[in-house]
Amino acid sequence: MVSEHTRESAVHEAVDSGIPSALADLGALVRIPSVAFPGFDPGQLERSAEAVAELARAVGLFDTVEIRRAAVPDSDEIGAPAVVARRAAKNGRPTILLYAHHDVQPVGDDALWESPPFEPTVRDGRLYGRGAADDKAGIMAHIVALRALAQVSEDPDLGVALFFEGEEEAGSRSFAAFLAENADILRADVIVVADSGNWDARTPALTVSLRGNTRFTLRVRTLEHASHSGMFGGAVPDAMMAGVTLLSTLWDADGAVAVDGLRARDAQTPPYSEETLRDEAGLPAGVRPVGRGSILSRIWNQPSITITGTDAPSLANASNTLTPEVSFVISARVAPGQPAREAYAAIERHLRERAPWGAELQFTDADFGDAFLVDTGGWAVADARDALARGYGVDPVDIGVGGSIPFIADLVREFPSAQILVTGVEDPHSRAHSPNESLHLETFRNAVLSEALLLERLDRRVAD
Structure with a gap:
């Protein structure tokens, strides 16, 4: 019988030998501008899905690899292409579902990027490019870990399913329908969602809580038409003022x-200094943090509200005019334990009760995603913690995340008996969603090794 030490050494060798080709494959994915937002070329999502599907086929483990879509509920739209694959479990082994997404955020202002956003560039131990971390690195972590498993065991007993979504950054609007339509190919005992981060570049983390979110558009109207600000300003409230x-x-x-x-x-939070916050968030010395309580409690366990957009007149179009109406996009993060719709109702009620000078308010385009708390008592969590400790050489930290992954609630609803593990390849300096997004290469290697060790262990575990 092969010893555990020998098996682990074989996994190490397989991962280390596979990292160079993995980074080349990741670079090829980063070059595809797969933005799922309206107004962007949907053909790039097709290219991205085809490239990801080919990577999955080349692993050589799956009985089927397909690109599928689902309809967006209450609309005539079809969702973005997703890649699904499945390998049946044998000899009583469990099945693991590996999730990531191949779509990316828009790049924003090109001038803020130090290198072209869709040209992968290595600087100071990091790979820069849109999607290099969020979440094409998550896809490659799954693929490379599976390559290592295939190298260590030619015909593993572990069941494996893949779900590489194509619209996560755009709201996963077809996600629930896709799960329902593809439940047979996706059903699993353990689900790994590779779309979170780590404590730092050296210390792995298992995400055990996520805030929920609600996002909506608020229109404020005070005038029937624009009026001269000199003629009527001081007596008439304009929409921006209101x-x-x-x-x-x-x-x-x-x-x-x-x-x-x-x-x-x-809930308790680990120590986290204001100095660390300033470093990781880019908070200048003269700007004070907001909120009360420990810093991590503000980020993990308290609500927050952010104005993320407005259609107010631009600087170039500024004139001496009272604006009749203006709209704002409001994004709220909801503390674990509170339903997102309940939080939205509270915010709407607050705003309606305080509308100044009788301003007319209209609420549209509301989206909801519930918070998530991981049940840390299952065997999969214990196996994941052990794999992370061995892969990074550092004990993992249980963390909360201020961001949201709303579709996890859909996973829980569709697969209530599955154990869900939320992991990731990002570190606090990855700048996901921001200019100069990057992947710390050593973190990526350790994340791949950890997942490969987890897969190898599950390949020897009899499903409960």
């Missing part, structure tokens, strides 16, 4: 959310 006044009531003097009905979660 909107700014109204939105300022969402926070108190400390910058904490001031909306009755939004709840916080009472």
Whole structure:
């Protein structure tokens, strides 16, 4: 019988030998501008899905690899292409579902990038490019770990399913329908969602809590038409004046959310200094943090509200005019334990009750994603923690995440008996969604090794 030490050494060798080709494959994926937002070329999503499907086929483990779509509920639209694959379990072994997404955020202002966003570039131990971390590196972590498993065991007993989504950054609008239509190919005992991050570049993390979210558009209207600001300013409230006044009531003097009905979660958080916050968030020395309580409690366990967009007149179009109406996109993060729709109702009620000078308010395009708390008592969590410790050489940390992965609620609903593990390849300096997004190469290698070790262990585990 092969010893555990020998098996682990074989996994190490397989991963180390596979990293150079993995980075080449990742670079090829980064070169595809697969943005799923409206107005971007959908053909790039097709290219990306085909490239990912080919990577899955080349692993040589799967009985089937396909590109599938599902309809977006309550619309005539079809969702973005997703890659699914399945290998049947044998001899009582469990099945693991590996999730990541191949779509990416828009690049924003090209001038803010130090190298072209879709030209993968290595600098100082990091790979720069849109999607290099979020989440094409998640796809490659799964693929390379599977390559290592195939190299160590020619015909593993472990069941494996893949789900590489194509619209996560755009809201996963067809996700629930896709799960329902493809439940047979995706059903698993363990689900690994590779779309989170780590404590730092050296310390792995298992995400055990995620805030929920609600996002909506608020239109504020005060006039039937635009009017001259000199002729009527001082007597007539313009929409921007009303909107700014109204939105300022969402926070108190400390910058904490001031909306009755939004709840916080009472949970301990590990030490995390203001200095670390400044370094990781890019907070200048002269700007003070907002909120109350420990810094991580503000990020993990308390609600937050952000104005993420407005259609106010641009600087180039500024004129001496009272604006009749203006719209804002409002994004709120919801503490674990509170349903997103309940949080939205509280925010809407707050704003309606405080509309200044009788301003007309309209609420549209509301989206909801519930928070998530991991059940850490299952065997899969214990196996994952052990694999992370061996892969990184450092014990993992259980973390909360201020961001949201709303579709996890859909996974829980569709596969209630599955154990869900939320992992990732990012570190606090990855700048996902921002200019100069990057992947720390050593973190990537350790993440791949950890997952390969987990797969090898599950290949020897009899399913409960």
